[in-house]
Amino acid sequence: MEINILNRQNTVLNKFIAEIRDRRIQCDSMRFRRNLERIGELMAYEISKRFRYTPRTVETPLGEAEVELYDNEIVIATILRAGLPFHQGFLNYFDDAQNAFVSAYRKSKKDGTFTVKVEYISCGSLEGKTMLLVDPMLATGSSAALVYEALVEKGGMPAHTHVASIIGSEQGVDYVQRHMPHATTSLWCAAVDEELTSRSYIVPGIGDAGDLAYGEKL
Ligand SMILES: O=P(O)(O)OC[C@H]1O[C@H](OP(=O)(O)OP(=O)(O)O)[C@H](O)[C@@H]1O
Ligand SMILES: O=c1cc[nH]c(=O)[nH]1
Numbered sequence: 624m625e626i627n628i629l630n631r632q633n634t635v636l637n638k639f640i641a642e643i644r645d646r647r648i649q650c651d652s653m654r655f656r657r658n659l660e661r662i663g664e665l666m667a668y669e670i671s672k673r674f675r676y677t678p679r680t681v682e683t684p685l686g687e688a689e690v691e692l693y694d695n696e697i698v699i700a701t702i703l704r705a706g707l708p709f710h711q712g713f714l715n716y717f718d719d720a721q722n723a724f725v726s727a728y729r730k731s732k733k734d735g736t737f738t739v740k741v742e743y744i745s746c747g748s749l750e751g752k753t754m755l756l757v758d759p760m761l762a763t764g765s766s767a768a769l770v771y772e773a774l775v776e777k778g779g780m781p782a783h784t785h786v787a788s789i790i791g792s793e794q795g796v797d798y799v800q801r802h803m804p805h806a807t808t809s810l811w812c813a814a815v816d817e818e819l820t821s822r823s824y825i826v827p828g829i830g831d832a833g834d835l836a837y838g839e840k841l
């Protein structure tokens with residue numbers, strides 16, 4: 624699996640990551656959502672470098688211009704809730720993409736562990752398409768791997784899947800490498816942190832992305 628960690632190069636992305644991590648800035652939920660969206664836009668640009676391009680001719684008022692355009696059929700798939708602002712960033716650039724939405728949540732057990740439950744799935748055909756599975760947090764990696772399986776079962780097999788996450792953990796990166804198809808999946812993270820808490824929150828991470836974007840849930 625191709626793995627791309629974007630903050631290994633210093634760019635303006637660092638500022639957006641710093642703002643979503645900073646406890647004094649992240650509590651401004653409108654700015655937090657917009658930062659997830661801005662990171663989605665930057666990642667869309669980076670991922671577009673992997674697409675397949677063919678030459679086209681565009682008529683201008685004064686003549687004809689040659690331009691290379693991608694012809695991948697793109698599906699942007701998102702895990703509710705925290706994925707929504709990130710998804711919007713991708714959709715701002717891939718404005719003609721199809722879209723898929725999946726609900727996944729952590730169901731706690733009495734012993735303090737949890738399983739991830741996938742319930743709602745809305746998607747069209749994925750067969751032969753380029754799927755972008757976007758979710759800002761990759762903690763244990765279970766949500767991404769289970770949602771991928773559920774989407775493929777319902778929509779068919781994409782030609783290639785780009786899993787895009789903002790903050791990953793080393794454990795999550797390792798998990799998706801072991802549980803997703805090697806040849807047809809790429810992973811993109813803005814940053815990867817070393818640790819998880821006993822409740823599988825990323826350290827230093829950002830906290831709970833869904834709550835920061837939309838408020839605490841019961
Ligand atoms: O890699 P994992 O260990 O599976 O964790 C990552 C998941 O956790 C977050 O969602 P959460 O369950 O907090 O739902 P929310 O978006 O509704 O807050 C996040 O958006 C991922 O979907
Ligand atoms: O650190 C984490 C882990 C899962 N979900 C989050 O929102 N944050």
Ligand SMILES: [Mg+2]
Nearest residue numbers: 831832833834
């Ligand atoms: Mg959450």
